Amino acid sequence: MNHSMAIGWRLSPSFDSVELIPYIAAERPPNARNNTMQNRKALIDGGWFDESGAESWAESTYHDGRNHVSRATGDQWLHEHLYRSRNGQWIINSYSDWQGSTETYERVTPSDAAAWFIRNLQDAPEALKELVDTMEA
Numbered sequence: 001m002n003h004s005m006a007i008g009w010r011l012s013p014s015f016d017s018v019e020l021i022p023y024i025a026a027e028r029p030p031n032a033r034n035n036t037m038q039n040r041k042a043l044i045d046g047g048w049f050d051e052s053g054a055e056s057w058a059e060s061t062y063h064d065g066r067n068h069v070s071r072a073t074g075d076q077w078l079h080e081h082l083y084r085s086r087n088g089q090w091i092i093n094s095y096s097d098w099q100g101s102t103e104t105y106e107r108v109t110p111s112d113a114a115a116w117f118i119r120n121l122q123d124a125p126e127a128l129k130e131l132v133d134t135m136e137a
Contacts, residue, residue: 041105054083060120071120082116
């Protein structure tokens with residue numbers, strides 16, 4: 001089988017540089033995953049993260065007698081989903097049930113992530129337990 005060589009690129013594991021890598025055109029580049037580009041979510045600060053490789057937590061809701069209300073936002077229409085990327089960054093996905101609204105992904109601090117777990121009455125992962133305990137005291 002005759003394959004031609006090609007050059008591709010990938011981000012380094014620390015996301016601080018781009019590496020050019022040779023690969024055979026009939027093959028996938030090293031470390032390529034299915035639908036990688038489809039799993040990338042743009043951050044409002046200009047970066048991106050891979051949703052498929054991230055841990056995630058859905059918001060908690062409660063019923064106010066008429067509607068399911070988000071504990072994260074206090075609203076029946078506005079919602080949040082929290083992610084921790086493979087490199088440990090915390091990201092909040094904000095979205096709305098309103099037609100025409102824009103979904104956003106934003107990096108947040110560990111303190112913001114800890115507050116999100118407290119608002120949602122959820123157990124925080126080990127990486128945030130100490131911070132959550134401090135904030136609840």
